[in-house]
Every structure is written in structure tokens, then in C-alpha cells.
Amino acid sequence: MRFDKRMTDLNALFKFTYGLYVVGVKDGEKFGGCVVDAVMQTTVEPPTLVLCCGKKTRTRELLLENKAFSLSVLPDDVDTEIIKNFGFQSARTADKWAAVKHRLRNGLPVLDDAAAWVVCDITDWRELSTHTLFFATIVDAENGAKKPLSYTDYRERKTKGGKTMKYQWVCKVCGYVYDGDTPFEELPDDYVCPVCGVSKADFEKVEVKEK
Ligand SMILES: Cc1cc2nc3c(=O)[nH]c(=O)nc-3n(C[C@H](O)[C@H](O)[C@H](O)COP(=O)(O)O)c2cc1C
The missing domain is CATH 2.30.110.10 (Electron Transport, Fmn-binding Protein; Chain A)
Incomplete structure (x- = not known):
């Protein structure tokens, strides 16, 4: 062969x-x-x-x-x-x-x-x-x-788009869910929530229940 x-x-x-x-x-x-x-x-x-x-x-x-x-x-x-x-x-x-x-x-x-x-x-x-x-x-x-x-889970975690992500980053102040292309961890330190303006440190990693 x-x-x-x-x-x-x-x-x-x-x-x-x-x-x-x-x-x-x-x-x-x-x-x-x-x-x-x-x-x-x-x-x-x-x-x-x-x-x-x-x-x-x-x-x-x-x-x-x-x-x-x-x-x-x-x-x-x-x-x-x-x-x-x-x-x-x-x-x-x-x-x-x-x-x-x-x-x-x-x-x-x-x-x-x-x-x-x-x-x-x-x-x-x-x-x-x-x-x-x-x-x-x-x-x-x-x-x-x-x-x-x-x-496989590691590869899916890297996939953007929400459905296959195991985690999301959510603003603790206003609930905004980060949905950008750049992995949240790789955003610059001066990133701010586009809705309420708080800093990157005010986001928390939340597990997404698979549908
Ligand atoms: C998800 C993932 C899986 C990997 N699997 C292997 C592997 O099975 N064998 C291997 O030699 N390198 C693997 N690598 C690559 C090494 O971790 C990478 O080349 C590392 O930088 C080598 O570092 P070193 O030069 O200090 O040994 C993998 C990397 C990632 C991110």
C-alpha cells in the first residue's frame, strides 16, 4: 500500500x-x-x-x-x-x-x-x-x-463560537459574555468590558453546559 x-x-x-x-x-x-x-x-x-x-x-x-x-x-x-x-x-x-x-x-x-x-x-x-x-x-x-x-476537549476549547467551547469568560459586573476571536487569555491587560468598561480582571471563567 x-x-x-x-x-x-x-x-x-x-x-x-x-x-x-x-x-x-x-x-x-x-x-x-x-x-x-x-x-x-x-x-x-x-x-x-x-x-x-x-x-x-x-x-x-x-x-x-x-x-x-x-x-x-x-x-x-x-x-x-x-x-x-x-x-x-x-x-x-x-x-x-x-x-x-x-x-x-x-x-x-x-x-x-x-x-x-x-x-x-x-x-x-x-x-x-x-x-x-x-x-x-x-x-x-x-x-x-x-x-x-x-x-479532543482541548481542541474544542480552542474552537471559537460558543457551541463547542467548554468555558466562557463572563463580566462579573454586567454579565457580558466575551465572544471575540482572540482567546480571552491572550487579550492585552488593558482590555475592558465593551458594555460596562470594567477591567479584564473583572471577568470570570464559567463552564458551559454542553447541549
Ligand atoms: C496539545 C499538544 C500536544 C503535544 N503533543 C506532543 C507529543 O505527543 N510529543 C511531542 O514530542 N511533542 C508534543 N507537543 C509539542 C511539544 O510540547 C513542544 O514541541 C514543546 O515546545 C517542546 O519543548 P522542549 O523543546 O522544551 O522539549 C505537543 C504540544 C501540544 C500543545
């Missing part, structure tokens, strides 16, 4: 269900890591998983160097800033854990806000074309009370 890009709709892959995780890995005296969705449990005994990491990432270099990592399962109410911090910049230029609330488990950082977390030792890896597939054994884990965020 030959792969023909013109005939193949890779959007089908967005219907595969994944969670979202933050990897934590040692980087000298500090820590690195990034957002990943490509994680899959493999055997039950021993408890193992595979993690697929892009070859250009700093995280991959650090995983190869340290052979151990933590994985924090992102909760469904995760602050978008966490995803931006870990997923849209590199630890080559940013100290990603510096301003994020976390604790150390087995010497590795896990998010205070995680729905659950695991710490893993890397037992093997395999180089693929664009990614490295890491095989890992779980050495410590804790389950939390929060629900996990799925990749």
Missing part, C-alpha cells in the same frame, strides 16, 4: 482519543519537559507505557540523558497558560517549571494541579523518522480527584 497525501485525510487522527500530559525531566540543577499527547499504556505486569517524543525537542535530549521522567495528567479545568508554558516554547530558552506550582516525587517535578501522575524509568527507546519512542516502566504513581483533559 502506498500513502497518497492528496487522497488521505489525516484529520481522521484527531478522532483518536488521547489524554494530555506534562513530562518532567531533569536538566542539570533545573527541570525541563513538555506537553505530550502521544502516551500509551503497554503491559500491566510490570506496569509500562510508551511515550513518543519529537526529535527536535529539548525534552527528547533530556530523556536520553537521564533515562527517567514524570508525567502529570492534565485536569479538564487546566489553565491554558500551563499548556502554553510547556507546549509552545522550549526549555532551551525558558525555565518552564520556575513559575508553575509543583512538588518533587522521586526527584522529579509533578504538577500540584495534576489529575494523576506517574514517575517512570526508561528501559529502552527506538528511533523513528521524526520521533523517538521511549519504553518506560512506572516506578511510582498517584491518582487524584480531578477528571483528565482529553486531546
